[in-house]
Amino acid sequence: MTAMARYAIVAVALFLALGLQLHNATALLPFAAWPAWPFDPAAMDTNQIILAYAVLPRGAVAILAGAALGLTGFLFQQVLRNPIADASTLGLSSGAQLFIVAATLFLPSAIDGSREMVALAGAATATAIVFFLGWRRNFEPVTMVVSGLLVGVTASAVAAALTLSQGEYLMSLVTWNGGSLSQQDWSTAERLAVELGIALVASFFLMRPLRLLALGDTAARSLGVGVTAIRLAVAAIGIFLAAGVSAKLGLIGFVGLAAPHLAKAVGIRNESPLMVASTAAGALLLWLCDGLVQFAAQAAAEQFPTGAVTALLGGPLLLWLLPKIRHAKRPAHAQLHLVRKSSPAAAATLVLIVGIALAASLLVGRSEGVWHWLSLTEFEQFLPMRWPRLLAACAAGGLLALAGAMLQRLTSNEMASPEVLGVSGGAGIGFAMALTFAASPTQWQMLAGAGAGAVTATLLVLAYAQRRHLEPDRLLLAGVATSSLGTAILGALLAIGDQRAWQILNWLGGTASTATESSAVLLAALAVATLAVALTFVRWLTLLPLGNAANVALGMPQRSARVLIVASAAVATAAASLLVGPLSFVGLMGPHLARQSGFVRTREHLLASFAIGAALMVLADFGARNLAFPYELPLGLFAALVGAPYLMWQIGWRR
Numbered sequence: 001m002t003a004m005a006r007y008a009i010v011a012v013a014l015f016l017a018l019g020l021q022l023h024n025a026t027a028l029l030p031f032a033a034w035p036a037w038p039f040d041p042a043a044m045d046t047n048q049i050i051l052a053y054a055v056l057p058r059g060a061v062a063i064l065a066g067a068a069l070g071l072t073g074f075l076f077q078q079v080l081r082n083p084i085a086d087a088s089t090l091g092l093s094s095g096a097q098l099f100i101v102a103a104t105l106f107l108p109s110a111i112d113g114s115r116e117m118v119a120l121a122g123a124a125t126a127t128a129i130v131f132f133l134g135w136r137r138n139f140e141p142v143t144m145v146v147s148g149l150l151v152g153v154t155a156s157a158v159a160a161a162l163t164l165s166q167g168e169y170l171m172s173l174v175t176w177n178g179g180s181l182s183q184q185d186w187s188t189a190e191r192l193a194v195e196l197g198i199a200l201v202a203s204f205f206l207m208r209p210l211r212l213l214a215l216g217d218t219a220a221r222s223l224g225v226g227v228t229a230i231r232l233a234v235a236a237i238g239i240f241l242a243a244g245v246s247a248k249l250g251l252i253g254f255v256g257l258a259a260p261h262l263a264k265a266v267g268i269r270n271e272s273p274l275m276v277a278s279t280a281a282g283a284l285l286l287w288l289c290d291g292l293v294q295f296a297a298q299a300a301a302e303q304f305p306t307g308a309v310t311a312l313l314g315g316p317l318l319l320w321l322l323p324k325i326r327h328a329k330r331p332a333h334a335q336l337h338l339v340r341k342s343s344p345a346a347a348a349t350l351v352l353i354v355g356i357a358l359a360a361s362l363l364v365g366r367s368e369g370v371w372h373w374l375s376l377t378e379f380e381q382f383l384p385m386r387w388p389r390l391l392a393a394c395a396a397g398g399l400l401a402l403a404g405a406m407l408q409r410l411t412s413n414e415m416a417s418p419e420v421l422g423v424s425g426g427a428g429i430g431f432a433m434a435l436t437f438a439a440s441p442t443q444w445q446m447l448a449g450a451g452a453g454a455v456t457a458t459l460l461v462l463a464y465a466q467r468r469h470l471e472p473d474r475l476l477l478a479g480v481a482t483s484s485l486g487t488a489i490l491g492a493l494l495a496i497g498d499q500r501a502w503q504i505l506n507w508l509g510g511t512a513s514t515a516t517e518s519s520a521v522l523l524a525a526l527a528v529a530t531l532a533v534a535l536t537f538v539r540w541l542t543l544l545p546l547g548n549a550a551n552v553a554l555g556m557p558q559r560s561a562r563v564l565i566v567a568s569a570a571v572a573t574a575a576a577s578l579l580v581g582p583l584s585f586v587g588l589m590g591p592h593l594a595r596q597s598g599f600v601r602t603r604e605h606l607l608a609s610f611a612i613g614a615a616l617m618v619l620a621d622f623g624a625r626n627l628a629f630p631y632e633l634p635l636g637l638f639a640a641l642v643g644a645p646y647l648m649w650q651i652g653w654r655r
Contacts, residue, residue, distance in 0.1 A: 006266045013284060020291030021059050025051060027298060057183040062290040062306070063283040064192035065181070065248075066255055068241040070282020071199060073256025074263075074275050078210045079234040080134075082141040084321050086256030087123075087242035088314060090144065091151035093253065095126025096246035098155040101162050119247035123239045126151050131235065149480045150420070153487060156251075180250055180305040181290055188248050195244045196279075199237050203275060206233060211271050252307035253488070254314040255282050261321070286310065308492040315485025319464065319478060349597070357615040361390050361622045371626075392515035393621040393635070394614040395527035396576035401590025401613020402527075402534055403569040403576075405606050408591050409541040410565050416479075417588035418454075418573040424582035425483030426457020427574045428490050428507075435503055436493070443519060443578070450577055454570035457482045462566060486582070510581030510635040512621050523575060527610075530572045534606050537565055542602045580635050586613050586620075 022031075029047045039052040073086035087093045099122025103110045110118055129151055134144040183189070209230045212220045217227050245252060262285065263277035290306045365374050365382070374382060404417040411421070418424050430453020434441045441449070461478045490504050515523075540561040543551055551558050573587070580586075590613035591605065599608035620639040 003267055010266060010284075013288060017284060017288040017291050020288070020295055024291065024294045024298070025055050025059075028055060053185050054183055057186045057189050058181050058290070059287065060186070060189040061181055061183055061192060061249070062287045064189060064196055065245050065252065066259075066286025067279045067283035068192065068196050068199065068245050069252065069256040069286070070259030071196070071203065071256075071275065071279045072238045072241045073258075073282065074260045074278035075203060075206075075210075075234045076238055076256070077260050078271065079213060079231055080139055080141070080144060081214065082139075082144060083261070084141070084145050084257060084318055085148075086254070087238060087245075088152065088253040088257060088311075089318070090130050090148035090238075091126040091155065092123040092239060092242040093246050093251050094152035094155035094159075095122040095124075096120070096243045097251045098122055098159045099125070100247060101159040105162055116244060116247045119243040120239065122155075123243040123246065126155065127235055127239055131231075146415075146420070146480055149484060153419075153483065156487065156491075180307070192244065192248065195241065199241050200279070202233075202237055204272070206230065206237075207272050207275070210234075214271075250305065250307055251311075251491075252286070253311035254317060255286050255310055257317055257321075258282075258285060258313055261317075308488065311488035311491055312485070314488060315481045318481035318484065351611075354611050354615045357618040357622070358390070358394075361393075361618050362386060364622075364626075366626045388517050388520040389512035389515045389621060390618060391524050392520040392579055393512050393617045395520070395523040396512075396579040397586050397590070397613040397615070397617025397620075398527050398610040399523075399530060399572040399576040399613070400580070400587040401594075401609040401616070402531060402606060403572040404587030404613075405591040405594070405609035406534060406537070406541065406565050406569045407587075409602065409605075410544055410562065410569075412545040414592065414595075415588070417585065417591075418569065418577075419483070419582065419585055419587060420479055422457045422461045422479035422482030422486075423454045423570055423573040424577055425479075425486030426570070427451070427454040427577045428483075428486035428582050429453040429457065430574070431507060431577070432486075432489055432493055432504065447575060447578055451571050451574035453486075454574040454577075455567055457486070458566045458570050459563070462562065483582075507578070507581050510579065510639075512579060512624075512635050515579065523579065526575050527572075530568060531606070531610055533568055535603060537561070537568070538602045538606070540565065541606075580617065580639065586616050586639055589613075589616060 025031075025034075029051050033048070035044050035048045035052055041049055041053075044052065069087060072092075076085040076087070076090060077083055096119035099118050100111070100115065103118045126148075130144065130148045133147040134140070137143045209220070209225045212223050212225045213227065213230055215223075220227055242256075259282035260274065260278040262281040263274055266277065268274045268277045286306070289310050293306050293309055362383070363374055363379065365372060365378065400418055403423065407416040407418065407421050407423070408414055410416075427450040430449040430451065431446060433453065434446045434449030438445050458479075461482055464478055493504055540556065543554060543556055544558070544561065548558065591609045593612050594605055594608035597608065597612075599605050617635075617639065621635055624635045624638040
């Protein structure tokens with residue numbers, strides 16, 4: 001594409017954004033009736049007041065917020081030398097969102113006049129976690145983005161669960177979380193303009209060290225650049241801008257990711273012009289998206305928050321940018337797991353742990369803040385209510401851990417799991433489709449939708465990775481991109497605020513309280529059947545980590561093996577996700593704990609992973625029931641609160 005054609009596309013986008021803004025404004029009030037500046041509310045009618053203090057400020061806010069996010073994306077991509085770094089992929093926006101939701105629900109006095117400080121604290125906390133994990137691995141791009149996206153997904157899930165626990169706040173919090181640009185005056189635009197101006201001035205002073213940092217840390221240090229200080233300065237500016245936008249508007253995703261690449265697509269390469277162009281591209285992108293949202297709202301009964309629409313850019317953008325990421329190879333460890341044998345003591349310990357988990361869930365109760373063993377009478381009374389959810393939790397945990405074990409061996413990557421590899425994200429998309437196209441979906445329809453989505457998403461991720469010859473770490477990132485797209489679709493449906501929002505929020509949090517005798521027995525039967533099928537894959541799962549050459553030499557049907565293993569993992573994940581939601585990390589923890597306990601041979605690893613996953617989910621159900629007694633915490637959230645720190649430890653501390 002020639003330079004003239006690229007500039008023509010930019011001009012068309014600019015005129016389209018301006019045209020949409022004028023169309024949306026004139027649909028309310030003809031241009032000839034617009035009030036003159038400065039606005040005087042006393043001399044205006046209702047439509048003029050709406051135009052002057054709602055429509056026009058909304059356009060200004062879209063431009064300024066987009067510019068702030070574009071600048072944030074440019075700074076993070078430059079300082080980390082990472083083409084997919086921005087406030088969304090590094091978890092800043094989600095951290096700010098979580099802190100504001102928590103403060104709104106539990107400490108509303110902190111929000112009055114201090115919303116920006118609360119958002120700043122959340123963004124800073126998320127950034128500190130991600131940067132610490134990245135520092136442990138020399139800010140390797142895949143590690144940074146996987147860490148950031150998982151921090152973001154975890155924060156969003158916790159925020160959704162908190163919202164679910166306070167139903168009276170559902171509509172306002174969900175709409176705000178979606179990134180609504182609705183305005184009532186010019187105050188937000190004025191504050192954004194001041195913050196953007198401060199950040200631009202500070203960024204210009206960082207241009208020279210950023211140019212030198214692009215040469216590499218060693219070269220930059222030899223030229224007198226304080227690498228750590230520059231990274232901290234850029235992080236401070238990014239936190240300042242992302243927290244400001246999140247506090248005022250909610251979660252607006254992936255504008256900062258796209259803006260620098262749009263600027264580069266025009267042909268701009270030098271740092272200073274690229275910074276200005278990225279800022280302008282972010283402004284144009286969000287302004288255009290908001291214009292399209294308003295235009296569509298005039299023709300339809302539903303209006304989605306603009307942030308929910310921009311979030312849909314994330315998955316496709318990440319997949320497009322994935323091959324551009326530099327990669328630090330690490331040796332595979334699968335071959336080391338072929339010959340070790342587990343000890344009888346380890347097996348006995350595992351059986352004991354599972355038994356303790358089951359006994360605690362069945363026999364321990366809590367009333368008036370006191371823990372006690374149930375009497376025989378209490379046990380008989382509670383058993384009909386407890387055994388279905390206990391059986392369902394066992395089956396769901398076993399299914400997730402079994403799926404994680406199969407995926408880890410299939411990809412030769414110990415960080416693979418249903419949550420990370422896109423299986424849960426695909427299940428979420430299928431679940432949403434079942435809710436959308438079925439008037440009153442049954443349990444079977446939701447299971448079929450979730451299963452179809454999980455299988456489709458996983459096969460697409462694997463096909464994409466195989467076609468582009470991606471390393472296992474990049475395969476993880478492709479899966480996280482799929483999960484991000486699923487989260488965006490669910491977020492858009494949440495923003496509608498109808499009955500589907502309640503169903504989606506319940507699914508996101510996960511609960512075993514809905515398990516009935518029939519559904520628990522069905523899930524348990526499916527878990528046993530899936531385990532039996534997985535055990536027939538033992539030879540394939542043993543040989544696949546050896547690589548293509550060895551598999552061909554041994555006459556193994558690689559394509560058929562991969563498809564069958566992926567399909568089994570996807571069906572297991574879909575079935576379990578209907579009970580515990582998309583985020584529990586049991587699929588990651590179960591196989592890891594099994595391996596660390598000495599169960600490293602394939603058959604033993606699958607069986608031990610299944611058992612440990614079942615025990616973990618039973619204990620999670622026990623904690624969800626009793627920790628906040630008499631209220632019940634979402635099951636998936638409770639498991640994720642344990643699993644997320646474990647995942648961060650795996651990323652940051654294991655070599």
